[in-house]
């Protein structure tokens with residue numbers, strides 16, 4: 417009995433899993449177990465030996481049960497510890513942060529511009545990108561043969577349709593949609609297309625923002641004041657503007673509008689070619705023919721218009737020196753605008 421006890425304890429000691437331990441339990445205490453077998457022999461003993469034998473076997477059973485219980489608790493604790501270790505989450509590791517996109521700098525720039533013009537009572541007129549030759553050129557005083565119509569610059573879709581080369585046809589469409597109501601006061605933002613090779617300052621597709629105001633008694637001063645308000649709002653309150661005489665078939669008189677250099681604040685630097693000024697926009701008083709083509713009477717109303725490159729404006733605002741980064745979707749570039 418003593419040997420059986422030692423053997424049982426040794427086996428309990430050596431069991432390394434709950435399953436192995438259960439086998440040991442069955443081997444000794446199960447229905448056909450060795451200790452159970454001993455108890456069954458009790459009846460074959462002489463009466464006087466039975467109590468002492470029974471007590472011994474019971475003590476043995478209790479000892480084995482006790483050890484089994486202890487070992488079970490130990491193995492369960494160990495299994496739990498291993499599971500905790502295995503399933504532990506290291507909360508100090510960087511989390512799986514979902515990738516959240518942000519607005520493209522051109523979208524941000526345009527939204528700012530729209531807000532500034534909203535503040536001056538403008539609305540946004542969205543015109544079409546596929547245009548007729550008539551709208552893109554003829555109605556804007558660009559007679560056949562004008563250099564801007566050169567096949568080198570215009571992407572034609574058919575003989576008579578094309579991808580607009582500027583947002584100015586939006587002037588005509590916007591006016592026609594107003595059906596003679598006053599005042600006409602909108603901007604036309606959007607993509608424009610030219611047959612250009614891509615380089616640091618050219619792209620076959622870029623963006624313009626057109627502006628048009630038509631009303632009674634609109635003068636050149638309104639153009640200046642309006643554009644200055646925009647330039648200050650977009651580039652900063654210290655921004656100055658300068659108008660130089662220019663020529664566009666659809667405005668008369670016409671001007672080129674410069675803004676004081678956003679980098680050197682007008683002192684002169686390599687970006688502005690040491691002039692302190694940056695060329696930004698074409699502008700002028702709307703030509704009487706254009707007013708007429710929009711369904712208004714040039715003897716009754718006057719107006720001004722301007723058109724500038726959105727891409728260029730964004731580049732000047734943020735000191736971007738290559739147009740291509742605006743179209744390449746390089747996240748290293750785009751991420752710099754996340755918080756702006």
Ligand code: PHE
Pocket residue numbers: 581582583584626664667697698699700721722723724
């Ligand atoms: N459409 C002209 C261009 O693309 C810009 C412009 C717009 C000039 C409105 C005058 C008035 O260069």
